[in-house]
Amino acid sequence: MANSSHDLAQRLGQQAEAVCRRYLSAGRRQGSYWLVGDARNTPGRSMFVRLKESVRGPAGKWRDAQSGEHGDLLDVIRESCGLVKFKDVADEARSFLSLPHPEPEPDRTESRQPGAPSGSPEAARRLFAMSQPIERTLVEAYLRNRGIAALHGIGSLRFHPGCYYRPDDHSPTETWPAMIAAVTDLSGHLTGAHRTWLDPDGFNETTFGKAPIDTPRRAMGDLLGHAVRFGVAGEVMAAGEGIETMLSLRCVLPSMPMVAALSAAHLAAILFPDTLRRLYIARDDDPAGDSAMATLIDRAQVAGIEAIVISPRFGDFNEDLHLLGIDALRSASRVQIAAQDAARFMELAA
Incomplete structure (x- = not known):
């Protein structure tokens, strides 16, 4: 029985x-x-x-x-x-x-252990664990097609060959390859994940390699105050909204620690490391970017952190990289950062 x-x-x-x-x-x-x-x-x-x-x-x-x-x-x-x-x-x-x-x-x-709720930090951790390194995958091709060649130290990004996407609660689930980004807190603990669904047919000028769906980017988990991180922040750090934006800036500042907050609202709320003394704010050229910049400057001043704004010539730094090229992006960035930081963080890209 x-x-x-x-x-x-x-x-x-x-x-x-x-x-x-x-x-x-x-x-x-x-x-x-x-x-x-x-x-x-x-x-x-x-x-x-x-x-x-x-x-x-x-x-x-x-x-x-x-x-x-x-x-x-x-x-x-x-x-x-x-x-x-x-x-x-x-x-x-x-x-x-x-x-x-x-x-x-x-x-x-x-007595039973419940499964991880949809969109929870635990679900984000499982999704990231199910993904694979980006080397020789569609993620690497996607980033290179956007002009991003500096792909060192990006363990926070992974590739999922069949990440599920549902347009809404009433639509069938679709499967698309995706770039999975780990959202972590200051201690490196994964609290969320960001998905960028990609077009398996590759890059085109309309979608720039993203999947032809209504919302090719979505985040899950606990995001407030946290970010996608490239490098470990010390006294200096750069912060901006998008992953591609910060990776583009990283092409000319390859050793500067950077974070991508994923949106203007989350950028305004990022938590500062205790060691931080100078914060570079990689501004997106739109009203939301201006608002996040103003909030960050105020918060940095209260915390005793020097805040320096770096502005793109077009909408964001990936657009600058794509349209102007790496040499023009390097020159424009060099005059916007402190001289000691140009010597320290640009030497690998000179």
């Missing part, structure tokens, strides 16, 4: 495909997996259920690649049927398995 949750999950795993056809009817089989949008039976391909035991694990285990959630087929029954108490989940499972119903067991909802 199947009295334990482990026993029930194991029995369900032996009939994994039949369970999926009953409770995840919006999905379909592909090879040794059942693909569906999520454990609530939403159409899509974000979640995959293992149908056969393999070296990767037992049948019936599943993972949602977008949210990072994972579990077994009891979780599928709970979510797809909208059940709360484990007694009801177990009764439904036993009915499916044609097993007798024993005495009730303790409520499983209090």
